[in-house]
Amino acid sequence: MIDFEMPNSIRKLVTMLDTVAENMMRPVSRHFDENEHEIPWDYINFMHQAMRATGAGSLAPDEGKKREGPRTGYQKLAFMLEVLSWGDAGIYLDTPGGGLGAAAVEAAGTDEQKAKFLERFTGETPIFAAMAMTEPHCGSDTAKIRATAVRDGDEWVLNGEKIFVTAGHKSLIDTEGFVVVWATIDPSAGRAGMRSFVVEAGTPGCTVTKLEEKLGIRASDTVSVVLQDCRVPFENLLGSPEVQKKTTKGFKGAMATFDATRPLIAASALGVARAALETLKEKLEEQGVEIRYGLPRSRMTNIEREIVDMEAMLRSGWLLVLKAVWLLDERKSNTLESSMSKVRAGDVVTKVTQRALQLLGPLGFSRDMLIEKWFRDAKINDIFEGTGQINRMVVARRILGYTRRELS
C-alpha cells in the first residue's frame, strides 16, 4: 500500500516534542549560540527524564523488541530529530542517549556488546557517546585513517589523533560515556584493517585536547581526542570475533551505521529548513504579503515563486527521508535512499536558509532574529556524515553499479 497517513503514535510524539522545541529550545537558542561552550543542562536533564519515562533509551530504536505490527522506530527518530532541530540544531545535538556512538554500537556490535554499552543510557543521569573517525589529515577518505590498534594479550592498545568529535567532551569529560574510535589493526591493509573500539570515559591514555569554535551549531561541542597507549579490553572491539580476520567487515560496519544515520542527519537538516521557511512565511504574513497557490509562473510574484519552490523542495526532501527510514524499519536495504536523502536535505537546507536570509534582508542578517543563526547552523549538514560530494558519489556508485576503484 502507498500511505501517507501519520500514525497516531508519531502524531503524539511530534506534539510532545513541539512543546519541548518551542518552550525549552527556542527561548535559549540565542544564548547558547552566543555563549559557545556553555552546556544546556536544563534541556539535557529534561530530555533524559522524558526519554527514560517513555522507555526510549538511545538512538537504537525498537531493536530486539519483538512487537506486533509494523516497526516505526526509525520513523519516530526521524520525526524527533526534525522537530528538535526545528527548535535548535545545536542544542538537539546535546540530546543524551548516545548519538552516533550508540548508533555505531547498534549497527556493528554483538548482542552482548549492545547490552553492555547501551544500558548506561537508561540510568539515573544523562550519558553521552560519540563517534570518532575523522583525523587531521583525512575526513572524506576514511580508509586513510592512521590511528592504530595493536593487540596485547586481552587488550587493545590504541594510538592516534581524532578530530571533530561531536559531543566528545560530553561523552568523555562531562559524563561517564564513551567514544567509538575507528582505528586500523593493519595499516597496510586499508579498509580491511579498519575496526571500531569502544573507549570509555576515564580510560587512561585518552585525552580531550581541543574544543573547537565554530560557524554554527555552537551549542554542540566538537573536540579533538588524542589516544596515547590507550588500553581497552579485548571485547571492546565492536562486532563478532570473526571480524578479527582480515576482512572489510569492520569497514562495512561503518557504512552500515551511515545507512541509519544519514537519513537522520537529513531529518535534522530539514527541521532547520522548516524553521527558516516558517519564520519567513510568518514575517511575510505580518507584512500582509499573501501567497497565492495555483498561479502559473507568469503570474506569480517573485516571493510567491520562491516560497512555492521552497515548500516543494522541503516537502519532497522530507518524503525522501521518510522513505529511507521506512526502509530501515522494514529491514530493507536503503543505502541508495539513505545517501539520496542526505544529498537532497543538504541542498535543501542550504538553499532555504540562504533564500530566507536574502529575502528578509536587514531582518535576516540581524542577530535579533534567528534566521542568520539557522543559516550558519544549516551549513554543517552538507559537511558531516559525508559531504554533499561524498554522498553524491555513493548514490552514483549505486546507480552505476560501480566500485570504489571505478569511481572515486
Place this chain on the structure above:
Amino acid sequence: MYAFEPTEEQRMLVDAVKRYAVNDLRPAAREADETGELPQDLIEKGWELGVLQASIPEDYGGFGEHSAVTGVLAAEELGWGDLAGGLAVMAPSTYALPILLAGTDEQKSELLPPVIEAEWKPYVAALIEPSFDFYVGELGTTAVSKKGGYVLNGTKAYVPYADKAQAFLVYANLDGKTQAFIIPADTKGLTVGERDLLMGIRGLPTFKLTLEDVNLPAEARLGGDEGHESELIIASSYVAISALGIGMSRAAYEYAMEYAKEREAFDVPIAQKQSIAFMLAEMATDIESVRLLVWEAAWKLDNGKEDAFKTAYLAFNAASDTTMMVTDRAVQVLGGHGYIREHPVEMWMRNGGGIPTLSSLAMA
C-alpha cells in the same frame, strides 16, 4: 501509517502498463514524432489496459473505483514509454474523470458509459487558451447565463483529436468562476481550427477550437445548476502530468546512464568522471523525491485531505522543473550525440519543455 509499496493489484496493473510502454509505446515514439501521427492500434492497445476503465464504477460502465494513486503509478509508466502516446491513451480521462468527480448522477449515467465501453474514442477536454499568461482560474473563454442555459464564446488550443472528437469538456469563465461544459462535437458555433504546431508531443494531434455563440442547455454544465468546484479536477490533472513527467525523466536518466557507462573519453567511461556521475546522481535523487511528492499529492486527493490541491500544485511545480532539468541533463551527458535525432534524448528534452504547459491534457 507510512508505506511506500503499491498494492498487489496496483502492481499488476503497473506491470501491464510497463510491458506496453516497453514493447509498444517506446518503439513507436520516434516515428510518431517524425510523422506527427500515432498508429490507431497502438492507442487502442494502450486503452485496452483499462487504466481509465478500472477507475470508473460498474454503474457507469467501468469495473473499479477511482484512485489517483493508481492513476499516477500508471501514468509514470506511460510517460516512460512516450509522452505523446501516453497522452493519447489517457485523452478520454480528461473528459470522463471530471464527469465522475463533479458530475450529477444523470451526467454520470448518461455520459460515462459511451466513453468507457468498447474501443478508445476521442472524448477530450478543452482548457488551454493561446495566450502567454494563460491561467485556469481566469479564463478568456466566457460562459454567460441565459434563459434555460448558457452561451459560450472564446478560443481554445491544445485540444487533442479535436478533428475527430465525439464531445468536448470545455472550460469557461462563468461570472469569474471556472466551470466545465459538456459540448457534443456537432454543436452549432463550434469550429475546429488549425492543428497546433508544437515543439514536442508531435505524435499527438492537437487543435485550436473556436466557440462562437455556442448555445448550451442548462444540463450541459458539469454538476448541473449548482455547477462544481474546479480545484479537485485541476489537482487531478496536476498529479497526472507530473507523473508523466517523472516517467519521462526516468527514461531520460536511464538512457543517459547506460550511455555514460559505454562512452569513453580520456581513456575511461565518462560515467567514471565525477561531473557526469554527480549529474546522474542528482537526476536520480530529484526524480525519487519528486515522485514521492506526486504520490503524496495523489494520496491526499484520494483521501480528501484539505491541502490536497496545494500539494498537487507544489508537486506540479516541482515535477515541471525536474523534468526540464533531467531531460536537459540527459542531452548534456550524450554531448553532441544527444543533439542528434538518432537518440531519443533530444525528443525527451522537447517533450519535457511541455510539462509546465500541458497539465490539462492528462487526468489521474
